[in-house]
Amino acid sequence: MLDRAILRKEPDRVRAAAKNKGEPCLIDEWLELDEIRRELLGETETLRRRRNELSKEVSFLKKEGKEADTQILESKETGRRIGAIETELNTVDTDMSQLELRFPNIPDTDVPIGSDETFNRIIESTGEIPSFSFVPRYHWDILGELLDREASGSIAGSNFILLRGWAARLQRVLINWMMDFHSSCGMEEVWMPFVANRESMTATGQIPKLEDDMYHIEKDDLFLVPTGEVPLTNIYRNSKLPEEDLPVKIFGYSPCFRREAGSYGKDTRGLNRVHQFEKVEMVRMVKPENSQAALKEMTGHVGRMLEELNLPYRISLLATGDLSFAAAKCYDFEVWSAGQEKWLEVSSISNFGEFQARRGNIKFKRSGGGKPEFVHTLNGSGLALPRIMAALIENGQTESGKVVLPEVLATRTGTEILG
RNA sequence: GGAGAGGUGGCCGAGUUUGGCUUAAGGCGUACGCCUGCUAAGCGUAUGAGAUUCACGUCUCCGAGGGUUCGAAUCCCUCCCUCUCCGCCA
Missing domain, CATH: 1.10.287.40 (Serine-tRNA synthetase, tRNA binding domain)
Incomplete structure (x- = not known):
């Protein structure tokens, strides 16, 4: 607002x-x-x-x-x-x-103006694109029956995923690794409800614009969360924080449910685009004068994660037309996935300014006195699982269809090679 | 799901029986000042939020929403949340 x-x-x-x-x-x-x-x-x-x-x-x-x-x-x-x-x-x-409720947030002045993602500005590109002595395969081919579409289809429907064996295990190890990574950087770990009510969805800006893209439980008027941002930000809805409580730095895991009406078709193979995906989300509440710095810090943090996973990535500054309704500024992280030979979006880090705080009535009071002010909220994925899985599998693949893990995951899994 | 008790400013807490000098007492906390070798205590002053206005001011807000009334924190109805006990359940 x-x-x-x-x-x-x-x-x-x-x-x-x-x-x-x-x-x-x-x-x-x-x-x-x-x-x-x-x-x-x-x-x-x-x-x-x-x-x-x-x-x-x-x-x-x-x-x-x-x-x-x-x-x-x-x-x-x-x-x-x-x-x-x-x-x-x-x-x-x-x-x-x-x-x-329908006026979008005003983009920051340094956001490129343009109608769609072709106007995004790539500001950084890091890591080496892997090369192979054979033709690298798609992750869904490497996963084979470990990505059990027949099972997920009969349980829930198309574009839901069911992983088996080492694929399921890799997912669990990844979530744990991400959680530990954030935890060791001094953020507070949170476990949250995976449904949220109408007020919460309105505060973070999903309602009214994206209401139809969410799964809705009619009987209780609850929504399955489309991102952990919703519960995490709403922890502080209608509250007034003392200045010394800022910055709030929290993170938590949640599945993310998205109906994504009309998204069927190309780019939906394998793990690229699904109705339920796993994500670890970071949320921050800061004083207005600190939000730009916080945005920078968060992008640095996500960059280090991708480096530890040994995934080549690039960062783009989103143009106005690609920026979400509530965001003032947003950086997207994309990793290179060698089988599909494509950049896959794995993290969005946004500064919302006071837009969400105003909707959710989240204020803070300076210790020197004065009127309560709205905090600035930020959030970022750290990280979204399916495409990280896809890139790890495609980039780490061997000719015989096995997957070599980066060191941080090998230590945790107890093996360097999956398959 | 059932029964009971609650929800009042940043926090605690009176006021609800009997509607009207409540313009929400009092305390804690906080800020400033006095005092003081320093700190604490003590004393004094100030201290909720929102809307509107250039401003003075005015209005609204006692969990939320309705109703009764000339007038509602107070009476009535609906809903939400918290706590205790019971039931059910991984």
Whole structure:
């Protein structure tokens, strides 16, 4: 959610942001409602003030044992008028809030402007692209029956995955390794619910825009989390943190459920794009002046993870059109997967500024005093499992269809070669 | 799922029986000042959030939403959450 002061004073910025993000923008409707709202608000306040005065008079007169019929009559009439105006005011206010939920966050000034991912700017590329003396295979070919589509299909449906044997084991080892990695870097480990309610989804920005992309449990009006960002950020919804609690640095594992309507077709083979994937997510809440530095720190952190996994990667700064609804700035990490000969997105690290904090009412208070301010929130994947699996398998493959593990995983698995 | 008890400012906690000098007491904490060899104590002052306004101010907020009333923290209804006990269950 954007500051109402910005909507009011700088509608052009809001308009430009929406346009650059490819979102509709109903700012003119909002401004019109805002005028009406302020007018109505003024009227109710005058009337309320009068009613408060009358109430005091009645109270006083009754105590004196005097008549107060005139005052009671006026108060009654005033109450009726307040009621009428309030009904109108509520309608206007609800409409405004609905509109506000649909204004996307304003991208930072250094974000490249462009309609889609072709405008993303690659800012770094690290690691050596592996070469083979044979034709490298796709990970789904190497996995073979360890990626049991028949089983997952009959259990849940297409594009859900079921891993067996060493593939399942590799997934578990990877999750553990990631968790330990973050833990040793001084973040707090969190285990979270994998469903979230409507308020939580609205705070982080999935609702209203992405409601249809989520799995919904109608009976309880709960959603399966599309990312751990939702529970992790909502830990602090409606709270006011003392300054010394910042920065909040937390992480946790969660499965991520995405209906991804209309995503079937190419690029959905194997582990590339599935309805449920595993992810370890990092979330931060920082003081506004520190969010840029935090974003940088988080990208460095993820870079080190990929280096330990020995995966070649590149980082792009997303263009406005590829930036998510709630983000102000975002870096994407992609790893090279040798079989598919493609860059696969494995982590997004975003700064949301105060956008989510405003929606979720997450504030902090400076120890020197002053008004509570909104924190800045950030989050980043560290990392998303399926494509990391794909890249590890494709890059580490041998001619005989085995997989050589990077050292950090070999130590944990107890073997250097899987298969 | 059943029964009971609760939800009041950053925290604790009075007020709900009997609706109206509650404009939410009091305490803790915090900030500033006084005092002090230093610290603590003590004393004094200040201290919730939101909306609106250039400002003074005004209005709203006692878990959420409705209702009754001239007037609701207080009465009525619905819902949510927490705790205790019981039931069921991995």
